[in-house]
Amino acid sequence: MLKNILQYSMTIILILSGPVSAQNKSLVIMDFEASGVPPEEAKVFTEHLQVELFNRDLFTILEMPDVQKKLAERDFSLAKCSGAPCLAEAGKLSGTDLIIGGSITKIEDNFSVTVRMIDVKNGNVVKMFIYQHSGNIISLLSDGVVTITDKLSEPNKKPEEKPLIAQTSKTATNNSLSSPKIVANPGGIGPALASCLIGPRVGLEMNEGNNEIHLSEWIALGGLIVGGSAKWPFTVTGNMISNGTRAYMAYDRGGINNSFEGALASFFLGPRVGNELHYRKIRTNEWLQLCCIGKILITIEAYEGKTMTEIEIEEGLRK
Numbered sequence: 001m002l003k004n005i006l007q008y009s010m011t012i013i014l015i016l017s018g019p020v021s022a023q024n025k026s027l028v029i030m031d032f033e034a035s036g037v038p039p040e041e042a043k044v045f046t047e048h049l050q051v052e053l054f055n056r057d058l059f060t061i062l063e064m065p066d067v068q069k070k071l072a073e074r075d076f077s078l079a080k081c082s083g084a085p086c087l088a089e090a091g092k093l094s095g096t097d098l099i100i101g102g103s104i105t106k107i108e109d110n111f112s113v114t115v116r117m118i119d120v121k122n123g124n125v126v127k128m129f130i131y132q133h134s135g136n137i138i139s140l141l142s143d144g145v146v147t148i149t150d151k152l153s154e155p156n157k158k159p160e161e162k163p164l165i166a167q168t169s170k171t172a173t174n175n176s177l178s179s180p181k182i183v184a185n186p187g188g189i190g191p192a193l194a195s196c197l198i199g200p201r202v203g204l205e206m207n208e209g210n211n212e213i214h215l216s217e218w219i220a221l222g223g224l225i226v227g228g229s230a231k232w233p234f235t236v237t238g239n240m241i242s243n244g245t246r247a248y249m250a251y252d253r254g255g256i257n258n259s260f261e262g263a264l265a266s267f268f269l270g271p272r273v274g275n276e277l278h279y280r281k282i283r284t285n286e287w288l289q290l291c292c293i294g295k296i297l298i299t300i301e302a303y304e305g306k307t308m309t310e311i312e313i314e315e316g317l318r319k
Contacts, residue, residue: 024057024058024059024060025059025060025097025098026059026060026061026062026095026096026097026098027053027059027060027061027062027096027097027098027099027100028061028062028064028067028090028091028094028096028098028099028100029046029049029050029053029061029064029099029100029101030046030078030081030082030087030090030099030100030101031043031046031064031078031101032045032046032082032101032102032103032104032113033080033081033082033102033103033104034103034104035103035104035105035106035278036105036106036107036278037104037105037106037111037137041104041137042104044137044141045104045113045137045140045141045145048141048145049100049145049148049149050064052145052146052149053149053152053153056149056153058153059098062094062096067094067096070093070094070095071090071093071094074093076089076090076093078090081101082101082102082103082114082116082318083116083316083318084116084118084123084125085123086101087099087100087101087116087118088118088120088123091118091120092120096120097119097120097121098117098118098119098120098126099117099118099120100115100116100117100118100152101116101118102114102115102116103318105278107275109134109135109136110132110133110134111132111133111134111135111137111140111144112130112131112132112133113130113131113133113140113144113148114128114129114130114318115127115128115129115130115131115148115151115152116128117152127151127152129151130309131144131147131148131151185305186207186208186305186307187207187302187303187304187305187306188303188305189303190203190206191203191204191206191207191302191303191305192299192300192302192303193299194206194213194302195295195298195299195301195302196295196298196299196302197221197224198213198217198220198221199217199270199271199272199273200269200270200272200273200283200285200286200289200294200295200298201270201272201273201276201308202217202270202272203298203299203302203303204298204301204302204306204307204308204311205272205307205308206302207302207305207306207307207308208307208308208309214271216245216248216249216252216271217249217271219241219245220241220242220245220246220249221242222238222241222242223237223238223239223240223241223242223243223244223245224238224242225238226238226241226242227239227241227242246266246267246271247267249266249267249271250263250264250266250267250271250274251263258274258275258277258278261274261277262274262275262277262278265277265282268289268290269282269286269287269289269290270286270289273286280312280317280318281315281316281317281318283311283315283317284315285297285298285301286298
C-alpha cells in the first residue's frame with residue numbers, strides 16, 4: 001500500500017514539474033563587447049540585463065564566475081566573442097541551454113546594441129536584433145535594458161534569420177523598441193543611384209528603411225554633378241566643392257571617430273565607411289571601388305534590394 005502511494009506521488013510530482021523545467025532553461029549572458037564606450041559601461045550593461053532577466057523568472061541564470069572557470073579550464077578565450085559561432089561554442093563548454101551575447105556601439109549621443117540569443121544544442125540563432133537608443137548610459141541601463149529584456153522574453157513565432165532593426169525617434173519621450181521599418185519593395189533605381197553617386201552604404205541602408213542622407217553628402221553630390229559639366233568654370237568649381245566636402249566629411253565623420261585611418265577610408269571609400277570603421281570592417285567590394293568594378297557591384301547589390309545588415313552578417317563585418 002505504502003509503495004503504491006509513493007509511486008503515485010512521484011508520478012504527480014514528475015507531471016507537475018515537467019512544464020516548469022521545460023520553461024526554465026539555463027541561460028548564460030556573456031559580457032557585451034564595447035565599441036566607442038568604456039568597457040566598464042558595457043560590463044555594467046551586461047549586469048543590468050542579467051538582473052532584469054533573472055527578475056522575469058523565465059530562465060535559470062548561470063553565474064558568470066562559474067562559467068568563466070569552466071571556460072578557463074578548457075583554454076577558451078572570451079575576447080571578442082559576440083558572433084553566433086563563438087557564442088555557441090562557449091555555451092557548449094559552459095553546459096547551458098541558451099546563451100546571450102552581443103556588442104554595444106556608441107556614435108555621438110546614440111547607442112547601438114546588437115543582441116543575439118543562441119540555442120546551444122543546435123547552434124541556431126533564436127533571436128537577433130539591433131536596438132537603437134538616443135540618450136545617455138543611464139537611460140540605456142534603465143529604459144533600454146527593460147525594452148531589450150521584453151524582446152528577449154517574447155515567445156518565438158518562427159526562427160528569425162535576419163536581425164530586427166529597432167527605430168527610435170529622437171523626439172520620442174522614451175526609447176522604446178518599435179517594429180522595424182519594413183520596406184515594401186526594397187531595391188530599385190533610387191538605392192542604386194544613392195550607392196553609386198553618394199556612398200557605397202547609402203543605398204544598402206535605404207533598403208532597410210534608413211533614408212537619411214546628410215547635408216554634406218548632398219553637397220558633395222551637387223559638386224559632383226556640377227563638376228561633370230563640359231564647361232571648364234563649372235568643372236573646376238564643382239570638383240572643388242565635391243572634393244572639399246569630401247575632405248570635410250573625412251575629418252568630421254571618419255577622422256574624429258577613427259583617426260587617420262578612418263579619414264582615409266571616408267575620403268576614398270565613402271564617409272560612412274570611415275565613420276563605422278571602429279565596429280565594421282571594410283568590404284572587399286568597397287576596396288574594389290578604387291578600380292571602379294566595386295562601385296558597379298555595390299550598385300547592383302543596392303538595386304537588387306540587399307541591405308547593410310544582411311551583408312554585415314553574411315560577410316562577418318562586425319569587429
